[in-house]
Amino acid sequence: MSAYTQEILGISGVLLVKAFVRARAERVRFGQLNEQVRRLQIRQEMIARWFGMLMTVFQAAGPALIMGFGAWLVITGRTTVGTVFVFATVLGARLTGSLSSLASMHVNVTGSLAVFRRLFEYIDLSPEVADAPGARDLAAVRGGIRFEDVTFSYPGTGRPALDRVSAEIGAGQLAALVGPSGAGKTTFTHLVPRFADPQAGRILVDGHDLRSVTLESLGRQVGVVFQDTFLFHASLADNLRYARPDATEADMIAAAKAAYLHDFAAALPDGYGTVVGERGHRLSGGEKQRVAIARAILKDPRILILDEATAHLDTVSEQLIQAALEPLLRGRTSLVIAHRLSTVLRADIILVLDQGRLVDHGTHTELLDRGGLYATLYERQFLAQPAATALR
Numbered sequence: 001m002s003a004y005t006q007e008i009l010g011i012s013g014v015l016l017v018k019a020f021v022r023a024r025a026e027r028v029r030f031g032q033l034n035e036q037v038r039r040l041q042i043r044q045e046m047i048a049r050w051f052g053m054l055m056t057v058f059q060a061a062g063p064a065l066i067m068g069f070g071a072w073l074v075i076t077g078r079t080t081v082g083t084v085f086v087f088a089t090v091l092g093a094r095l096t097g098s099l100s101s102l103a104s105m106h107v108n109v110t111g112s113l114a115v116f117r118r119l120f121e122y123i124d125l126s127p128e129v130a131d132a133p134g135a136r137d138l139a140a141v142r143g144g145i146r147f148e149d150v151t152f153s154y155p156g157t158g159r160p161a162l163d164r165v166s167a168e169i170g171a172g173q174l175a176a177l178v179g180p181s182g183a184g185k186t187t188f189t190h191l192v193p194r195f196a197d198p199q200a201g202r203i204l205v206d207g208h209d210l211r212s213v214t215l216e217s218l219g220r221q222v223g224v225v226f227q228d229t230f231l232f233h234a235s236l237a238d239n240l241r242y243a244r245p246d247a248t249e250a251d252m253i254a255a256a257k258a259a260y261l262h263d264f265a266a267a268l269p270d271g272y273g274t275v276v277g278e279r280g281h282r283l284s285g286g287e288k289q290r291v292a293i294a295r296a297i298l299k300d301p302r303i304l305i306l307d308e309a310t311a312h313l314d315t316v317s318e319q320l321i322q323a324a325l326e327p328l329l330r331g332r333t334s335l336v337i338a339h340r341l342s343t344v345l346r347a348d349i350i351l352v353l354d355q356g357r358l359v360d361h362g363t364h365t366e367l368l369d370r371g372g373l374y375a376t377l378y379e380r381q382f383l384a385q386p387a388a389t390a391l392r
Contacts, residue, residue, distance in 0.1 A: 066088045189337065223304050240294055
């Protein structure tokens with residue numbers, strides 16, 4: 001019930017319910033869950049009441065049985081009335097009290113076992129991605145990335161997300177990942193910061209196998225700007241400093257200016273201290289994306305991953321962000337999932353993915369000359385963008 005209310009009554013959930021006019025259906029669903037919880041609670045209480053009644057009967061019948069047996073012993077001359085009385089009143093009371101406490105404890109433990117079992121299942125889970133024994137810190141890197149026969153599959157899927165992919169991206173190069181939906185572009189970028197490990201092959205940064213270095217030291221070298229920006233229910237400054245908690249106010253403002261965010265932040269009621277709301281719902285899509293870019297600038301990583309950072313921006317904001325990204329990308333190894341022609345044309349190398357395989361790579365001119373999938377995507381997707389921009 002708590003999970004349901006958190007999901008439905010959250011900002012995104014409520015907006016979705018209203019947008020698709022599902023309030024009546026969600027009330028019915030809530031009532032069904034409520035009824036299920038009610039039945040379980042009644043069942044739990046009834047079991048406890050029946051158990052309590054049995055213990056009460058035992059507490060009343062126990063001394064009577066002891067006295068009856070004691071009377072038989074007295075009549076047969078095997079004991080005295082005083083012994084029976086003392087045993088029935090003192091020892092009998094202690095025995096039934098102990099049994100009652102033990103029974104109550106049994107009820108509490110049995111009721112808690114279901115919760116404990118689920119908790120311990122998660123506590124005992126071993127992380128799928130963890131530091132290997134003897135892993136060493138990754139020092140400052142130039143940023144060269146090499147994939148060697150990398151294969152990765154998500155659990156429960158038949159086709160690998162990446163299938164024997166080999167690619168090399170030089171230090172400081174801008175690499176654009178191009179391909180149809182489901183080609184493996186996001187998976188490719190997620191393997192570099194070790195959000196997951198491949199089942200076969202290996203990934204190297206400056207010749208260092210990522211499995212041989214610590215996750216924390218690798219994370220310091222990599223910055224990520226996701227397409228779906230996540231912001232905490234905190235101030236704008238706290239969201240920016242999440243990338244580098246020790247950053248000074250001057251560093252934070254410089255990063256905001258580089259992302260063309262400073263003027264917007266200064267105009268807010270509390271400036272950088274303004275709370276952005278749950279998942280940043282008080283900001284527009286473009287404003288949230290600029291916060292994410294400023295956060296990456298503040299981190300100052302050697303390897304930068306952009307899941308099309310300008311996807312949610314209008315034309316003017318996109319132009320400003322493209323200008324801000326120029327100095328950010330310069331001298332850094334950058335992996336960009338490209339959906340826009342401007343990104344593709346600026347790339348030093350283009351990796352073309354299809355159904356988890358690297359089907360082609362090269363520069364824009366080389367790929368067009370060879371034809372194939374890239375030329376098809378270029379004609380269908382990228383050439384249509386200038387016309388669409390003109391229509392806007």
